[in-house]
Amino acid sequence: MAVQPEVEKKGFMSSVLGLVDDTFTRVTAGISPGEVRRMLRGEAPGRPNPRLKPHTEAFLLHIKPTYYHESVTRFTHTFRLGLLSTYLFLFETITGLILMVWYTPSPNQAYVDMIRLLSNVPFGQFMRDLHRIGAELMVAIVTLHMVRTYLTGSYKAPRQFTWFTGVILLVLTLFLSFSGYLLPWDQLAYWAVTIGTSMAEAVPPAIVGETVNLLARGAPDIGANGLLRFYLLHVLFLPLILFLFFFVHYYKVVHFGISLPANEEEVGQDTANRIPADRRVYFLPDVLMDETVFIIGFSAIMVLAVAFFFSAPLESIANPQSTPLHTVAPWYFYWLQGMLKIADKMIAGVILPGILLVLLIAIPYLDRNPSRRAKDRRVAIISGVIAGVVMIILSWMGTPQYAVSAAPAVEVVQELMPEEGAGAIREAGYAHVPVGVFDSRVPVEEQTTDEEWRAIVEEFSASIAHFDGIDPEFNNAWGTITVTQDQPSLRRILWEIHWVDSEGVEENFKRFFFLHEDSLYWEQYGLKDFRWLTETQEGE
C-alpha cells in the first residue's frame, strides 16, 4: 500500500485511524473494534455473526466450539474441572521448565541444587512451591473431574472412548506427579519412590517383576541411573504421552459436545450437539470471558496459598542406608499404602490396582442403564459413593496413624521431634528451647516460663501418660528432656524415657538431636512462619 496517495485521498487522521482499525482487527483475528465494544456491552451479535471469524482464522480458537448449550455453561454443571486440568498441565509445564534451569539429575548434584534453588535463586522457592502445589492440585482436580463425570453419567454412549482416554489421563497424571517426587533427592522422595517401585517388583511372574523394577530403577536400588530415568520420565516421556492423550480426549469432548444435564433430554438420547438457536451461548465473548476470569481467579488463589499457606518440603539428603521412621507415600497414594498394610504386596500392590484400573475403564460397558438421571441410577451412584468411602478409609489406613506404631518411647519422641521433617520442637525453634533439664513428673509451671516450651513439655508428659495408659508393656513411665549448649548457637536435646515392662524389668530409651539457631523447619501445609523476616532485620 502506497502511503502517500492514501493520505492524500482520505486525509491524515482518517488514514491513521483506518490503519489502527486494520491492525486491531488482525490482532483479534477478525473482530473489529466496534464489535469488541458491542461484546463488552453485552449486546447481541449481528447476522451473520461477525464473532465467528476468529474460530476459522486463529489456530488456538479453531479447536474450541463456536457456541455451547446454555445449560452446560453453568458453573455447577462441570465446575470447569476439565479446563482447570488443562490449565494446570500448562502451568506445570511452564513452572517446570523454569525449575529445570537450576536442576541437574544426578545424586551428587540434585540435592545441592535444591538448596541452591531455595537459598540463592530469587523466586526459587516461590517457583518450586507453585510447581508442587500445582502438581497436587492437578491430581485432585483430575480426580474430581472424573467423579463429576461419573455422577452425571456422562461416560455413557456415545462417550465411552472419551471416558477411556480420561482414565488414561488420570493414570498419567498420577505417574507424572509421582515421578517428580524423586527429583529433590531427599529422604522423603527417596523412600516414597523406593516403596512405589518395589510394588513393580511384585508383578508376577518374578522375572517380569524384576525386569520392570530394574528398568524403572536402573539398578537393584535407586541410584544415579534411577534418578536420570525418573527425570526423563517426568520432563519428557510422560508429558508427551499426556499431551497426545489430552488432544484425543479434547477432540472427543468437542466432537460429542459436553453432555447436557440429564433432565433436559429424553432418556437414551444425546442431544448435546443439537442446540436450539435460543439456547446458544457463543464462545466469543461469553465463554471466553468466563474461562479467563475463572483461570485468573484460580491462579490468584494458588499464588495466595504459596505466599502464606504452602511450602514444598525438603528433608535431609537421600540416604539409602537409613530408612526414616514412618515413611509415607504422597497423599494421593495413601490408599495404596493402606492396602499394602493389610494384604500381600502382589495382591494389594499389583492385582487389586490392576483390577481397579480395568474396572474404571470398563464402567461404560458394565453400566448398560441408558438413563443418566440420578433417580434411575441408584445402584451406580450408591456403589460410587461406597467406592469413595472405601478409598477414604484405605487412605486413612495408609497414614502412620494406622498399624505401624513403633515402641511407645520411640513414638513419644517421634511425635515432638521426628527423624525427618519439622515437629513441634523444631517449629518452635532454638529460641524457645531453653537449656536445662525438664522432667515429666514435675509440674511444668515450676520448670519454665516460656509459653511455647511449656506447651511442648506438657505434650511430652501427656504423650507418655497416654502410652502408659494403653500399653501393658509400658508402665510407671516418666521421661526427661535435657537441653545442653554444645557449641555457640547449637543445642543438644537429649530425650530419656524410663518405664517398667510387664515383667517388672526397668527399661529406658535415649535419643538425642541437635538444633541450630539459624535452622528453619517448616510443615508443608499451614500458615507460614515469617519470624526470620523480623529476626534478620534485628540482626543487622
Next chain:
Amino acid sequence: MKRPWYNFIYVRSPIAKILLGGAALLLTLALFGFTFIIEEPRMEAQTNSWTGRSIEKGAEIFANNCTSCHGVDGKGLPGVAPALHSHYFFTQRLTDLGYAGSLHDYVAGTVAAGRPSKAISQWAQIMPTWGVNYGGPLRNDQVQDVTAFVMNWEQDALQQTAEEDPWQPFQDAKTTDISGTMALPPSAPADGEARAPQDLFTVMGCQGCHNLEQDQTADNRGAIAPNLGNLDTEAGNMVAGQDALTYVINSITHPNDFIVEGYAAGIMPQNFPDRMSAEEIANLAQWLLDQAAAN
C-alpha cells in the same frame, strides 16, 4: 426454567466479570510484589538455615564417631587425639604445618583422608579415613557437615586464654610455643582426693582404644588394643604369677612389660604413673574388673 437455590453464584454481568478478573489479577500482582520484597531476607534466612542444618548433622556424626578420641567437647584426650576446640588450633596450627589452604579445607581433608601415619607422633591411634572417596563410611556431604560442625567452635575457641587452651604439641611437628599449653597431660589433682575411676577411663583416653562393652575373642579383636569386656576372666591367665588385679595394675603402669600377641608395643602411653596416684590406678583397675564382670 426453575432457578436453583444457588443461582446467586452465577455472575452474568460482563462488567462484573471483568472487575472480578481484574481484582484477581491485581491480587496476584500484589502477592508477586510481596514475594519480591521479602526475597532478599528470605534467601539470607535460607542460606543460614542450611548452614545450621549442616552443623546439626555434623554434630550428630561427631557425637557418634569422633568423641571417643577427640572428647565430647572436642578438647581432645591426652595421648589419644588432639584438641579441635582450641585457640591454637584455630590460629596457629596451619602456620606451624605450613599448610597453604584454609582451615576449613584442612579439616575437611583430614576428616576425609585421615592422617597418613603415627610414626613419630605421640597419638595412640591414627586418624582413620572417613570420606567415601578414601574408603571410609561418610559421604562427601557428611564430611562437609562434620567440617561445618568443627569450624563452628571457632567463636568459642578464640575466647580461650592460653591457660584454657587444651592444645598439646605434636611430637612430629614444629609447634609455636604457647605458654600454658598442656605440655604434660593433667596429673593427679593437687588436693590429693582420688578421682572417680569411670571419669579417669574417659579423661585418660582409655576408651579411645579399649572397648569395655565387647569381649576380646579370637574373632572379635579390638582394632588398636584388646577389648576389655571379658577382662575379669582373662586377666588372671595372661602372665604367670600375676593375679587379675596385679596384671591390670601392672599393664597400666608398665604397658610394655607384656604385650598381648598381635598388638604393637609403645602404643599405650607409658606415663600413667605420673598422671594418676597409685590409689587411683588401683581403683581404676578394680573398677575395670568389676565392669567386665557385670557385663
